[in-house]
Amino acid sequence: MKIGIIIAIERELKSFLESGESITEDTLGKKKIYHTKMYGHDISAILSGYGEIDAAASTQILITHFGCELVINFGVAGAIVPGLKVEDIFLVEKVCNYDYDVSPIDPVKKHQYEEYEDEYIPLDDGLIEIVKKEMPTIKTVAVASGGRFIDKVEDKENLAALGCQICDMEIAAIARVCLQNDARCLSIKCISDTYEGDGGDFNANVIRSAGVAFAMLRQVLQIISA
Numbered sequence: 001m002k003i004g005i006i007i008a009i010e011r012e013l014k015s016f017l018e019s020g021e022s023i024t025e026d027t028l029g030k031k032k033i034y035h036t037k038m039y040g041h042d043i044s045a046i047l048s049g050y051g052e053i054d055a056a057a058s059t060q061i062l063i064t065h066f067g068c069e070l071v072i073n074f075g076v077a078g079a080i081v082p083g084l085k086v087e088d089i090f091l092v093e094k095v096c097n098y099d100y101d102v103s104p105i106d107p108v109k110k111h112q113y114e115e116y117e118d119e120y121i122p123l124d125d126g127l128i129e130i131v132k133k134e135m136p137t138i139k140t141v142a143v144a145s146g147g148r149f150i151d152k153v154e155d156k157e158n159l160a161a162l163g164c165q166i167c168d169m170e171i172a173a174i175a176r177v178c179l180q181n182d183a184r185c186l187s188i189k190c191i192s193d194t195y196e197g198d199g200g201d202f203n204a205n206v207i208r209s210a211g212v213a214f215a216m217l218r219q220v221l222q223i224i225s226a
Contacts, residue, residue, distance in 0.1 A: 001224070004062030005045035005217070006055060006073040008170055011206045013047055015214035028061055038218070039225040044068060048170065051147050052099070055170035059177040070127070070184040072220070073174050074213040076192035076206050077166040080144060080156040084165065084191050086205050087212050090141035091131060092187035094120035096162050097172035099146040111162070113176070119162070121175045124184040127224065131186075134223045141165050143189065145172035151198040166191065188216045 007013045017023065021036040034045040044066040048058035055073075062068040079088075096111050096119050103110045111119040120142065132138055144164035150156055159167055171187045178185035190213040193201040 001041050001070060002066065002068045003041045003043050003221070004059070004066060004068030004071040005043060006048050006058055006062070006071060006170065006174055007045055008048055008050055008055070008075050009206075010047065012075045012210040012213075013045075014207055015211040016045055019214070019218075028065060031058060031061060033061075033066075039221045041221060041225065051169050052097075052145070052173035053147075056173035056177050059174045060181070063177070063181045063183050068183065070124075070186065070224075071174060071178050072185075072217060073171055073187040074210070074217045075168070075170075075189065076202070076209045076213065077143065077168045077189040078150055078156075078193045078197070078202070079165070079191050079195045080150065080160045080167050081165050082195045084194060086191050086194060086197075086201070087209055088139075088191045089212055089216050090139050090166065090189050091128060092123055092143050092171060092189055093128060093140040094122050095143040095145050095172045095175055095187075096120055096164055097146060097176070098144050098159055098162065100172075121172060121179065123175055124186055127184060127186055131220055131223055135219065141189065143168055143171050143187075145169065149199060149202075151193070153195070156195060186220065188213050188220065190216075 144159035144167040190209040192205040192209040
């Protein structure tokens, strides 16, 4: 299978580059792309940069230029509910774009795209079930995704009220673009900063937590190769 991997920042990329695989590098425009093979899959990984706009552009590059049938995002996320710990790992089930709202002009809920039944953008249910069957202890999660780094408790509580447990800056765009292109989408997120944490915790934990997420990605690639 041709699989694209979206990696937001250099510190998350580190675990991929140090994986021991034979990796070639090229560029498309201003984006760096890395090619390798893992568990029989042709892998194209792209360093997207922070945020929804760069993530959307990178996802479209993987699908259009490299023919990726599945796009996987791995990396770190912030906890927006108490009780989650650094290095807790999750498979993303659905995502709410908390920046999106056309409810004042269209008959939809706040944050809802009209083609979805609620305010959540779904990821690939079939692949999620395959992974859960092989890894029954894996936890699934709903993500609040938008264009800001969230470090204030008040903001975390507001996002948690949407029914989410963690937050990031990319997966809403990735999932949305995949669905628009009939491509499949998975995401693996590892906590870098807790409900009580802030940007300092993110900086202290991002490399280690991204490594945990990448280790889970390797397991997922093995499962979908079977």
